[in-house]
Amino acid sequence: RYIPGVGRVAAVECGTGSGLTSTCATAFSTVDQPLVVGTAANVVHSTVPFSYGITVVTGASGYFQVPASGVYKIIPSLQILGAGNGRVIIWIKVNGVNVPDSATLTLFKSGEESVVTCEYLLELNANDQVQIWAITAAANGSVEYHNAGGSGVNAYPAAPGVITNMYRIR
Numbered sequence: 001r002y003i004p005g006v007g008r009v010a011a012v013e014c015g016t017g018s019g020l021t022s023t024c025a026t027a028f029s030t031v032d033q034p035l036v037v038g039t040a041a042n043v044v045h046s047t048v049p050f051s052y053g054i055t056v057v058t059g060a061s062g063y064f065q066v067p068a069s070g071v072y073k074i075i076p077s078l079q080i081l082g083a084g085n086g087r088v089i090i091w092i093k094v095n096g097v098n099v100p101d102s103a104t105l106t107l108f109k110s111g112e113e114s115v116v117t118c119e120y121l122l123e124l125n126a127n128d129q130v131q132i133w134a135i136t137a138a139a140n141g142s143v144e145y146h147n148a149g150g151s152g153v154n155a156y157p158a159a160p161g162v163i164t165n166m167y168r169i170r
Helices: none
Strands: 024-028 033-035 047-052 055-057 063-065 070-082 086-094 104-108 113-117 120-124 129-137 141-143 162-168
Touching (some): 024 055, 047 055, 070 104, 070 129, 086 120, 104 113
Antiparallel strands (some): 024 047, 024 162, 063 129, 070 113, 086 129
16 A cells, blocks of 8 residues: 555555455665675665564664464565676575575676565464575675655655565465
């Protein structure tokens, strides 16, 4: 749902009835996040527009914590800017442990930006903590935030470096 002047557009309508869920959250980042070759990092989420049931902790060691056992969908979307030619690998950790076979790779060229969006279904237990991790290989890159711009009818909103939506589907 969207609340003009207050909220953001969410990937999921949170509510009840007909397959909708009331356990959901969205978070994004309003800071650039440099990635250093060969150094894995938890992707920082700095802002939480809403969270219903899922606890979102922001900052360098932040996470999404689920309230109950079930199947959850987590959808991170990252804007990557390359400082050279290389690749970024993105994956999921649950309770600080890598989720097997959860890595997604994206290639980048120096000075070019790309967006990578992943969808994961995770069978989680109550109080599990989920994190998005990233590492770059061959060249430094960054998760890039862009300020709002334009003016008048050409005005556009800011573009967060990462936007992550999470919700319970079962």
